[in-house]
Amino acid sequence: MAVPTPHVLALPLPTQGHVIPLMELSHCLVEHGIKVTFVNTQHNHDLILASLHLSKSEHGSSLGGVDMVSLPDGLADGDDRKDLALLTQSFSDAMPGELEKLIGRVHESESESGAYKLTWIIADASMAWAFPVAKRLGLRAAAFNPLSVAMFATRIRIPELIRDGVVDEKGRPKRRGTFRLAPGMPPMRATELSWNCAGDPSGQPAILDFILRNNAATPLAEAVVTNSVQELEPGAMALFPDVLTVGPLLSDSQDKPVASFWAEDATCAAWLDAQPAGSVVYVAFGSFAIFDRAQLVELAEALALTSRPFLWVVRPDSASEEWVEDLRRRAGPRGRVVGWCPQQLVLAHPSTACFLSHCGWNSTLEGLVNGLPFLSWPYFTDQFLDRGYICDVWRTGLQVAGETTGTLVGREVIRAKVEELLGDAEIKARALALRDVARRAVADGGSSRRNLTRFVDLVRGSISDLASP
Known part of the structure; x- marks a missing residue:
């Protein structure tokens, strides 16, 4: 038989x-x-x-x-x-x-x-x-x-x-x-x-x-x-x-969908295509993280203060439509706020400069395999350990917030961290070296x-x- x-x-x-x-x-x-x-x-x-x-x-x-x-x-x-x-x-x-x-x-x-x-x-x-x-x-x-x-x-x-x-x-x-x-x-x-x-x-x-x-x-x-x-x-x-x-x-x-729980915004790719190479700050906090309105406002204002284009994922279940519209207004012409996006495509795009992330393991690997430096802002469970890899072991990123979680992080602190990260050539070099390690493995x-x-x-x-x- x-x-x-x-x-x-x-x-x-x-x-x-x-x-x-x-x-x-x-x-x-x-x-x-x-x-x-x-x-x-x-x-x-x-x-x-x-x-x-x-x-x-x-x-x-x-x-x-x-x-x-x-x-x-x-x-x-x-x-x-x-x-x-x-x-x-x-x-x-x-x-x-x-x-x-x-x-x-x-x-x-x-x-x-x-x-x-x-x-x-x-x-x-x-x-x-x-x-x-x-x-x-x-x-x-x-x-x-x-x-x-x-x-x-x-x-x-x-x-x-x-x-x-x-x-x-x-x-x-x-x-x-x-x-x-x-x-x-x-x-x-x-x-x-x-x-x-x-x-x-x-x-x-x-x-x-x-x-x-x-x-x-x-x-x-x-x-x-x-x-x-x-x-x-x-x-x-x-x-x-x-x-x-x-x-x-x-x-x-x-042709191999990854089984997302939310519909991906298909316009992200075209928006990235219109941005200069290595210019975009990508911001995404995974499927669980929730920020209060005050923190969302500080983050929006910080991103605007960088004078850089940014793509920010705000999940449909993490903020009301009223909040999202307010964030879009604050983002201005350089920023784009979406509900969910094809993250692997975004991280692989030549316009993406860095990843402001909750440091979930999927996001960590997806950013790493594209040689991106991280701004680490963990929310819960394994994300603090992943931050330890990024900031302390691999040294491919910086920590946004202090050791005390749940406290409001101001716009000037966030803006300064973005500028520090993108101005650090050694972090970028280490990120590219780890990219090569990951790509050789597969x-x-x-x-x-x-x-x-x-x-x-x-x-x-x-x-x-x-x-x-």
């Missing part, structure tokens, strides 16, 4: 910053002849279809050859899905049973057709509840870490942080100042560990418990695949040398390319026993 095509289920943590890199990995697997079914929550599935102007009835939709299906996350329409404690508790309760039903339906369909064979689940490392489900149903499992290897190490090493007196048994800060898990890793503060800066402090116990439950299930995964570059994180890689770094995972074609013979091949071979090998005699 003919050998079936290998088939994997890809299951991201249901947030934008985790969906995008797993979708990019899924595109890579499809290019290697592997069938991928991408499992979003119903809420996110609907957002993605709407952003692409597809009908919500198209539950069998395909993005660049990646099949899309959905499962309920257990939350009602009016619930706050940016409340991480609420979200993680809800999907941890609701989704395991739904995933088991989905796998049953897939197995039934494949037994009839014989064309495909589902043998793997690739789940976000923060969705490790899926690994016991996979093992119980006879599937193999891989963990996908869309964050830095350093962040993976920080979470796995929680027992050592408790033992060394960095945090107490409940994960709360005990030590002042900075510490490093290993030489070459970024300096960290206990107050900025991901579970201590994940939104409302009342949710901290639930977030820490969620991380510990994921850690306990992670050993069920046969491989940990990470969106990073081993040469960029030698300190963290020394702690976890078996992690397969396959990054930067970046889409290289408009080129033929590079470390990330080799690791991706190893992972593809692992997935393909799972059906080798089904070959015809």
